[in-house]
Amino acid sequence: MGKIKIVGLGPGDYSLISQGALEALQSSSRIFLRTEKHPTVDKLKETIKYTSLDYFYDKEENFEDVYGKISEFVIDLSKEGDLVYAVPGHPRVAERTVSIIESMAKEKGIEVETIASMSFVDAMFNYLAIDPADGFKLVDAFEIENAYIDTNTSMIITQIYDSFIASNIKLKLMEYYDYDQEVCIVNGAGVKNLESKKYVLLHELDRIENKFDYLSSLYIPKSSKRMYNTVHELEKIMSTLRSPSGCDWDKKQTHESLKKYLIEESYELCQAIDNDDIDEMIEELGDILLQVIFHCQIGQEEGFFDLKEVVNGICTKLIHRHPHVFNNEDIDMETFERTWEELKQEEKGETNITEGLKRIPAHLPALIKAEKIQHKASLIGFDWDKIEDVIKKIEEEYKELLDECEAGNIKYIKEELGDLLFSIVNLARFLKIDPEEALNCTSQKFINRFEFMEQSAMKSNKKLEDMTLEEQDELWNKAKSNKIN
Known part of the structure; x- marks a missing residue:
């Protein structure tokens, strides 16, 4: 050798x-x-x-x-x-x-x-008159997709052979830097008579007048302007807010005190989705992510868990519940929901169906909880065969409610009303309609029609509360005929 x-x-x-x-x-x-x-x-x-x-x-x-x-x-x-x-x-x-x-x-x-x-790096710093002691990161243009970009440190990107590579670099950097971040194209660093440098704004990097070849590199100075686009950034901010010099309100929060905010933010996201408002969705998703990071920070401070454990848990769970994707197992997609439930039972160490029913959160809205209970039961075959049977059950529960109302038995009226609502949720499930969404639509429709009634009354110099029920009904029917939804 x-x-x-x-x-x-x-x-x-x-x-x-x-x-x-x-x-x-x-x-x-x-x-x-x-x-x-x-x-x-x-x-x-x-x-x-x-x-x-x-x-x-x-x-x-x-x-x-x-x-x-x-x-x-x-x-x-x-x-x-x-x-x-x-x-x-x-x-x-x-x-x-x-x-x-x-x-x-x-x-x-x-x-x-x-x-x-x-090295060409030494030549670049000499040519640009910059002291590398302040720190810098060296990145190959062909590996930038997997590189960690830190805007707090200056960076040199090598092997920018042509405008196509420059364009890819620009798109990647604009995920972290401002549109108008100044960068420097350096050609032939360390080569007499070939050295050149050109300062451009980041969005101008791949313009045709900018020349690139096998001696081209890019220098990006560290920047105070930045895009916060990693969960790590949010972690650091939350850690600061919870630190001794942080915010008094953030410091006193607990898992218990934060529960209501997670629920509120979730509903606000739902509203943004209903409104098809992308900007609002971005904001509300950020608010929900904040709640996740908030709980992880508290968990870390208390020594019980942190974000890494949360991420590891969900990744492990997703891989386990998708064996057909990650382990090439053959699964009948017709019965995938049943398989999914079995995998969940395995993860939770549950030995029977009832344990899965009891696992459904008690704080869920009643309609959603009822639908989940029925769905889990249906996965093992405990379900109606035909929608006609579901409708017949609704009629039966409705008659039983009327009977108890006539008898004036308050205790059983409540019970029979619950049975009727439960059977109506079953009908919604058979019709593949979200009962929560359906009821919310009706509530909104009521508000819109009531608004029509009130505005109509005001146009007649009247107040709804001063009108007779017959007059109110007339306005209601008018709202219906005008298709106010």
Whole structure:
């Protein structure tokens, strides 16, 4: 096995190649360049012979495959003796093949020596007159989708070869930065007579007049303007609000005191959905998310749970309840609801159906709770066969209610009224109508018709409360005939 020397060619100017890198190149007869598309190569041609590995870029479909194949090729070549593998810039700065080669070499017992030259990052900071001691993040343009973007730190994005890549970068960055965030396009950093920089607004990044090539990078300074678009941001804000120097109201809240707000926010979201108001939906979903983070913060402070446990719980549950998606199990989708309920029983450690019925929250609105009870019972076959039977049951409960009303038995009137409502919910379920939604629609319709009545009375210089029932009925019927809904 031969030794692999990995050398850096510097940012592009011949004067910036290290002495060690030049000596390694000039003393080797087996030199392989990841790419000869580098300004330094023109000068190096005068004193060395090399083989370019650029042809791998034409053979493979994506850069990850290119890097993998080049690395395998270099490792195989080392079996025939010592060699030098040269890469642009500094071997340890944004050079994927170097880490792959080192990893493979370690497994095979191959000796690797790395000889540094100045990186293009050093050249960029020098050219832009910026001190890197303030901190920065280096990101490959081809890996930005999975990169963590921190607007509090300056960033350099490499390998922006063309306007198409620049456009993708722009779209990603606009998820975190303001539309008018200033960025700097840097071309040929560290290469005399090629260096250039252009400051543009982020939304202008991919305009046709902006030039990009294999020596292009992007510098984004840290920004006080930002988009808060991760749950982590909300966690930090809530932690601050609950801290000793935070808000007195937030600090005194408990799981119990917050219950009503979660219910209120949920109903406000429902209203936004009914109104088809997207902006309102965004706001109300944020309010609900706030409640989740609020409870997680309290749970963390008390030492019982945190957001990570909540997320892990729901992810685990979703995977478990969708075995046909995540475990390739065959499931009859006709009976999927039954399977779903069985999986829930398994998670909860329930041994019978009644335990599942008792698990339904007591605080649910009565119509919703009744529908859930009936639905769970129907999954094991305890249900009416035909809608006609459901209607017959309603008629039966209605007659029993009338009988108790005639007898004046208050206790049984309440019971029979409940039975009648329960059977009406059953009818709604058979008709595939949400009883809660249906009743809310009727309540709104009543309000609209009542408003019509009151406005009509006012036009006649009257008040509804001063009118006879017959006069009120006349206005009501008029509202109906005008199709006030």
